[in-house]
Amino acid sequence: MSAFLDGLLTALQPGNLAALLAGSLLGVFAGAMPGLSSTVGLALVLPVTFALDPTPALLMMVSIYMAAEYGGSITAIAIGVPGSSPALATTFDGYAMTRRGEAGRALGISLFSSMSGGLLGTVVLVLALGPLSRAAIAFGPAEYFGLGVFGLSIVANLVGKDPFKGIVSALLGLLFFIVGLDVLTGAPRLTFGTNALMDGLGLVPMLIGFFAIAEALGAVTGRRRSAPPGGGIAGALPKARELFGLWRTILRGSAIGSLIGAIPGAGATIASIVAWNEERRVSKTPERFGTGVPAGIAAPEAANNSCVGAAMIPLLALGIPGSASAAVLLGGLTVQGVAPGPLLMTERSELVYALYAGFVVAVLLMLAVGRLGIPLWTRVVRLRPSILMPLVVAISLVGTFSLRGNAADAWAALFFGLVGFAMLRGGYPLAPAVLGLILGPMIETNYRRALSLSSGSHSIFLESPISLVLILLAAVSFAAPAVRSRLVSGRTRAPRPEPDTHDNEPRREEHE
Amino acid sequence: MAAAGLAVVSLAAGGCSPSGKGAAFPSRSIEIVSWATPGGPTDLLSRALAEAAPPHFEGRRVTVMTRQGGAGAAGMQYLQGREGDPHVLGVFTASGTVNMATGRIPFSPEDFTPILRIQIDPFLVAVRDDSPFHTLADLFEAAHARPGEVSVSGFGAASAHFLGFARLRAAAGDPDVRWIAYEGSADAVVAALGGHTDAAHTNFNIVREHLRAGTMRVLGAALPVEALPDTPSYAEQGYDLAPVHWRGVVGPPGLDPELRTELRARLMAAIEEPGFREYMERAALEYATMADADAFGAWMADEVATSRSMLRRLGILDE
Numbered sequence: 133m134s135a136f137l138d139g140l141l142t143a144l145q146p147g148n149l150a151a152l153l154a155g156s157l158l159g160v161f162a163g164a165m166p167g168l169s170s171t172v173g174l175a176l177v178l179p180v181t182f183a184l185d186p187t188p189a190l191l192m193m194v195s196i197y198m199a200a201e202y203g204g205s206i207t208a209i210a211i212g213v214p215g216s217s218p219a220l221a222t223t224f225d226g227y228a229m230t231r232r233g234e235a236g237r238a239l240g241i242s243l244f245s246s247m248s249g250g251l252l253g254t255v256v257l258v259l260a261l262g263p264l265s266r267a268a269i270a271f272g273p274a275e276y277f278g279l280g281v282f283g284l285s286i287v288a289n290l291v292g293k294d295p296f297k298g299i300v301s302a303l304l305g306l307l308f309f310i311v312g313l314d315v316l317t318g319a320p321r322l323t324f325g326t327n328a329l330m331d332g333l334g335l336v337p338m339l340i341g342f343f344a345i346a347e348a349l350g351a352v353t354g355r356r357r358s359a360p361p362g363g364g365i366a367g368a369l370p371k372a373r374e375l376f377g378l379w380r381t382i383l384r385g386s387a388i389g390s391l392i393g394a395i396p397g398a399g400a401t402i403a404s405i406v407a408w409n410e411e412r413r414v415s416k417t418p419e420r421f422g423t424g425v426p427a428g429i430a431a432p433e434a435a436n437n438s439c440v441g442a443a444m445i446p447l448l449a450l451g452i453p454g455s456a457s458a459a460v461l462l463g464g465l466t467v468q469g470v471a472p473g474p475l476l477m478t479e480r481s482e483l484v485y486a487l488y489a490g491f492v493v494a495v496l497l498m499l500a501v502g503r504l505g506i507p508l509w510t511r512v513v514r515l516r517p518s519i520l521m522p523l524v525v526a527i528s529l530v531g532t533f534s535l536r537g538n539a540a541d542a543w544a545a546l547f548f549g550l551v552g553f554a555m556l557r558g559g560y561p562l563a564p565a566v567l568g569l570i571l572g573p574m575i576e577t578n579y580r581r582a583l584s585l586s587s588g589s590h591s592i593f594l595e596s597p598i599s600l601v602l603i604l605l606a607a608v609s610f611a612a613p614a615v616r617s618r619l620v621s622g623r624t625r626a627p628r629p630e631p632d633t634h635d636n637e638p639r640r641e642e643h644e
Numbered sequence: 645m646a647a648a649g650l651a652v653v654s655l656a657a658g659g660c661s662p663s664g665k666g667a668a669f670p671s672r673s674i675e676i677v678s679w680a681t682p683g684g685p686t687d688l689l690s691r692a693l694a695e696a697a698p699p700h701f702e703g704r705r706v707t708v709m710t711r712q713g714g715a716g717a718a719g720m721q722y723l724q725g726r727e728g729d730p731h732v733l734g735v736f737t738a739s740g741t742v743n744m745a746t747g748r749i750p751f752s753p754e755d756f757t758p759i760l761r762i763q764i765d766p767f768l769v770a771v772r773d774d775s776p777f778h779t780l781a782d783l784f785e786a787a788h789a790r791p792g793e794v795s796v797s798g799f800g801a802a803s804a805h806f807l808g809f810a811r812l813r814a815a816a817g818d819p820d821v822r823w824i825a826y827e828g829s830a831d832a833v834v835a836a837l838g839g840h841t842d843a844a845h846t847n848f849n850i851v852r853e854h855l856r857a858g859t860m861r862v863l864g865a866a867l868p869v870e871a872l873p874d875t876p877s878y879a880e881q882g883y884d885l886a887p888v889h890w891r892g893v894v895g896p897p898g899l900d901p902e903l904r905t906e907l908r909a910r911l912m913a914a915i916e917e918p919g920f921r922e923y924m925e926r927a928a929l930e931y932a933t934m935a936d937a938d939a940f941g942a943w944m945a946d947e948v949a950t951s952r953s954m955l956r957r958l959g960i961l962d963e
Contacts, residue, residue: 171682172682174682174683175682175683175687175710178682178683178687178691179691179694179695179708182691182692182695182919268834269834269837269838270838271838272835272838272839272840273835273840313715313748314801315800315801315825315826315827316801316825317801317802317825318746318748318800318801318802318803318806318825318960319801320748327714327715327717327748327749327750328713328714328718330713330714330715330717330748331712331713331714331715396830396831396834397827397831446834450834450837450854451830451850451853451854452830452831452833452834453683453830456681456682459681459682459683459684459828459830460682460683461683462683463682463683463684463687463688464683466688466849466926466927467688467691467692467923467926468926469922469926471852471853471926472853473852473853473854473856473857474853474854474856474857474859475853475856475857476853536710536711536712536713536718537709537710537711537712537718537719538711538712538713538714538718540713540714540718541713577827581824581825584795584822584824585795585822585824585840585841587792587793
């Protein structure tokens with residue numbers, strides 16, 4: 133404990149505090165800007181850290197990482213465009229709430245959940261560094277395959293009214309992921325001989341195309357309403373009672389985020405979608421998810437922020453970056469002469485504790501910066517769609533370009549914009565396609581990798597308990613909505629589906 | 645200290661810059677085009693260079709400009725288009741020459757002007773501490789005895805890492821070792837650490853901390869590594885080859901030979917800066933600057949040729 137207090141004193145020194153604050157501001161900005169992400173924010177400050185001492189350099193970086201995970205939800209909630217991919221699940225209920233005229237409430241729930249998730253993820257990092265790092269390496273090809281299939285089974289809950297259209301959407305996403313170099317053989321697939329498609333179709337262009345450009349096209353053609361009806365109560369924040377009433381949701385979301393975040397390569401996007409789905413599953417009124425329920429915002433936001441602490445587990449304990457952002461952090465550590473690995477805790481404990489304390493301070497600064505920004509964002513929401521949407525598209529395209537300095541990404545975003553627009557007009561949900569693009573590579577590569585290791589025997593997926601459990605969960609999760617609706621229609625007299633008694637859907641009565 | 649360095653180098657650079665040719669070099673800031681993953685080893689080299697270079701370029705700003713995409717082709721295309729401009733540089737690596745050999749990128753070494761190879765990063769084969777293997781021969785003998793059951797994880801397919809290992813395997817008489825490709829070198833090390841594969845083919849800096857902690861061991865390194873005095877090199881174990889990952893600076897095509905020599909001299913001075921030396925040490929990399937720019941050019945051409953013949957031998961490339 134005293135080591136942690138020493139770390140706290142270090143983090144609160146003026147220079148270090150300034151680094152943390154600068155990181156929070158930049159992080160919220162990078163997260164909120166569609167196209168930019170925590171990875172881009174970190175890469176931007178990497179040159180700056182050359183000139184800093186190790187402690188402020190690392191504190192600034194963790195602060196950016198943390199704040200960007202909340203920042204992503206700002207645009208997700210305010211305009212329905214995820215500022216970065218981990219905020220994808222937040223659009224489901226966050227934007228729905230905004231369209232009801234409750235942007236301030238949605239942002240408040242997101243901020244509170246992000247803060248709680250960030251703190252809980254830090255607690256997990258401090259207390260479970262050793263065990264979770266061992267669990268992380270237990271994840272081999274079979275286990276990743278199981279996780280990917282389990283993630284994809286969530287499609288069943290995202291398909292909307294028409295399961296057929298939802299499945300078509302997911303298959304489209306799986307088709308798009310095939311484009312690019314095959315990881316296992318290095319052969320180009322569906323690149324049509326062009327070098328520009330070699331790196332595949334990225335997630336960011338897809339998110340920008342689907343959620344910014346397609347939406348803007350809809351607004352222009354008058355087919356979709358993009359803004360809430362009138363300003364109304366857009367600025368009102370949620371009450372403290374409502375926030376604390378979400379504690380179960382936040383705990384579950386953080387637990388999911390901490391587990392999935394610690395697995396290298398899984399990451400915050402998958403964790404937040406799984407958290408949203410899990411919350412929907414345990415809810416008494418799952419059919420209301422996606423229409424703007426508080427738990428639908430709290431769960432993914434708690435999950436993606438708890439991933440930040442968890443992503444540090446393989447990085448600090450094994451020297452293995454578990455995410456693209458953690459890879460940039462590793463670069464920053466290398467420059468500072470800090471070599472993460474099994475010996476870091478014993479050799480550089482003062483730095484590690486300063487880092488732990490820095491996480492706590494970063495979360496609190498994120499809360500302050502985020503809270504100050506809410507009035508501004510709720511004002512953005514009130515802009516007329518004819519002004520707002522062109523701005524969103526312009527900013528998104530610039531963001532997409534600057535991600536890799538590659539104009540092909542902006543073209544890809546425009547392509548996805550047209551695809552998304554066509555899908556929306558045809559009544560096809562977009563989220564399953566995104567899930568397909570994210571999880572397709574994880575499923576395919578690890579399936580083939582596992583079979584390569586097992587000399588072609590499929591028993592490898594059943595011999596691993598983790599993989600077996602995940603595949604069974606996937607089967608249950610995929611079948612559940614169909615079974616449930618069958619059961620409900622069979623008992624037409626029953627007023628509502630059988631409630632799950634072990635949980636309560638948090639305080640919906642307040643806004644009804 | 646920076647000011648003093650600047651004065652000294654300005655004098656030195658003045659001595660070898662082409663005189664009486666209009667605008668003196670550099671006439672504006674220097675760009676380093678980076679097509680590598682942010683925070684990765686190649687990106688870090690670009691950034692360390694950008695930090696160390698300004699005093700040796702009359703105090704001009706040196707910026708790293710990210711242009712990723714197309715397996716590096718987006719950035720390379722930009723560099724190639726700046727014909728004769730000494731203000732635009734790029735960091736080329738073993739991955740670049742392998743991608744040339746496979747035809748993944750539509751370039752050849754002649755499309756650029758080689759200037760200075762800076763560092764090498766020898767490949768090595770590492771195992772978890774409880775592995776039954778202690779030498780490369782142990783690994784290959786097991787593969788001979790149980791064909792297809794011994795697996796080695798590493799970065800990429802038909803990549804620099806893959807070819808580095810393929811050459812070693814060829815030297816060992818082509819035992820049936822299974823190559824399990826991963827998205828990154830670190831992921832490949834995790835696979836070996838987790839016991840999913842029998843060994844990882846990687847670079848020293850990635851496993852350095854695990855070696856110090858005793859959680860991993862090295863079966864053999866392509867070249868003797870200073871920090872691993874007890875680890876025999878490939879050659880010492882009877883495999884006569886030394887595949888390395890390398891990184892160096894190239895310019896756009898059509899650089900004036902005098903400017904090329906001058907650029908090399910300025911960059912040589914930059915990589916001697918204490919800050920750059922510190923970066924090299926912290927990243928566990930070795931200086932390997934070669935005799936002159938032509939030697940580096942010959943090295944790149946040779947790398948493409950060696951990769952190509954290995955790819956043909958493996959049937960990955962036709963003819």
